[in-house]
Amino acid sequence: MNSFKKNLLKKRYNAERRFQWYGKIAIGLALSFLAVFMFQIFSKGYSAFQKTWIVTEVHYDKELLLIDAESPSKDDLENADYYDVAYKAMTSLDPGLPEEEDRQLIQMVSYKYEAEVKDLLLKNPDYLGKIVPIKLTASDDVDQVHKGNYPRDIPEEDRRVNDYQLQIYDMLNERGDILSEFNISFFTSPDSREAELAGIASSFMGTVFSILVCLAFSFPVAVLAAIYLEEFAPKNKFTDFIEVNINNLAAVPSIVFGLLGLGVLLAVFNLPRSTPLVGGITLSLMTLPTIIIAARASLKAVPPSIREAALAMGASNMQTTMHHTVPLSMPGTLSGTIIGLAQALGETAPLILIGMVAFVNTIPGTPVDPAASLPVQIYIWSESAERGFVEKVSACIMVLLAFLILMNLAAQIVRHKFEKKWS
């Protein structure tokens, strides 16, 4: 081998090594971006899964509750006046506090503390007349102090928690009367203006209903369209035109579909605003082309030999399609559907346009109840100033990501487990 050839060979090997390095660097970069992103979300959001409680004592005094009956019924308890009892439970934390300053103590718990006092008695009617310990939801500010998210060493006027409140907090903390528990209410409560009470139940159910409506509308239409176009329609200019348009539809920005939903579903058909029904139909317009394309691709992937085998056995076109081609294409179609739905799951813009951005503090029971959705919830909370919402945004993103990962996993499983292999 002469030296020229040797040099050439060396150059080729070097080029290959360099190329491999470029690839490794690209992957490394992508992974580190992902890691930074994940770290950001987790470090900000994990604390949202903890809820802070303030423990105090409540005296269910019949006189203060304004209960006259000797053995009060459930209705009596329901209609009793809890204002004074709840007020006393909080002010008893610092009996020496002048009355005009009491707001400072009351502000340390959520505004729903009176309802919490009531709920405990309704659940345990035998507490009537007794003094019992009670857990009250700490206010957003105390919650953030407890989680260490608020700096304590800045001037008092810049702080949301004043010196007096910090003093009470430290006292309670020393006594072990500040509890930190898993935040169940984050998953069971609807949205709220108060960060400590806000949960994702409404938006989660809104998302579930939207996705179900979207599936119910887009899947049958898309699969039938795909089957017709792929197996029955003549191949001519018109069907080519349709194919081009379906592909274009998949690239239309989602906000345009939102406008369509607003203009047609709400304005013309008068469907109820802000509901998962409208949201789901709007999203199904987006999902439709994705499913059609996936279904057609997987129909195309069924070997022609299977069609020939069925046709040669005397099966009609319809029988060939329904007995063989469609069942064989289903795994691909389904995984395409799930991926389409996962895309729809993360859509925000069209839902905002059809009004699913409204503040909803009830949990929807049906697709025609007003609801938010997870991505819109993230958008709403990210506009709020309180520190409590910052961690909630990250927590909500985590829930959305978990949802997405589950769906993509399902798509993978469907594809690998049910896909038939031929010869």
Add this chain to the structure above:
Amino acid sequence: MSKIKAENVNVYYGSKQALFDVSIDIAEKEVTALIGPSGCGKSTFLRCLNRMNDVIEICRVEGSIKMDNLELNSRKLDVVRLRENVGMVFQKPNPFPKTIYENVAYGPTIHGIAQSKEEMDQIVETSLKKAALWNEVKDRLDEIGTGLSGGQQQRLCIARAISVSPEVILMDEPCSALDPIATAQIEELIDDLKKEVTIVIVTHSMSQAARVSQKTGFFHLGKLIEFGPTDKIFKNPDNQQTQDYITGRFG
């Protein structure tokens, strides 16, 4: 006795003519072999006999093909009924990705041949026995057909074809994907089947044509060059082109 009589068959793929005035008489309960170099139109002709060319949109067939005086090349013909009577075995084994049982039972099911489960079991068993596959698969009928070996798959396809008791079976190079042992099994099978069924087989292997067929037709460039008893075609052909092909001078 003639089973299928083709007269002046012309086939076009779009503007390209693939068959030129092919006329042929296929005798009942005999094996007719169609030989010729690749692209000579023998498969195209075969696919005219069960109208499989209908699948190809640009394909147009002219001329007359009669089976028992029934015109096959007619719009009015019920293709489903025709294909029930004319089975087909393809070049590449193509069992359905379903169980062995379902593969064989498919035809009888869609044509309503079996009245009961017992009858269906009987049809599946006889078909598999006729296809010389029964002994190998009788204990695993619920296994997927595509899991069998190539030769077994092809015999399964033959079992599937004969499950509806067709009068004619078309075979499009049925052994081209098989090893010599599997090929020998299929050839033996063809020999058995011809007692009941008319068989038309397209093959690239001249020795196979010589072994299994009674009549042979030689196609070249879309024309039927010569057709006659297999012995004569192979030993003493009339046409020089046939002579050249048989002796391996071209093709």
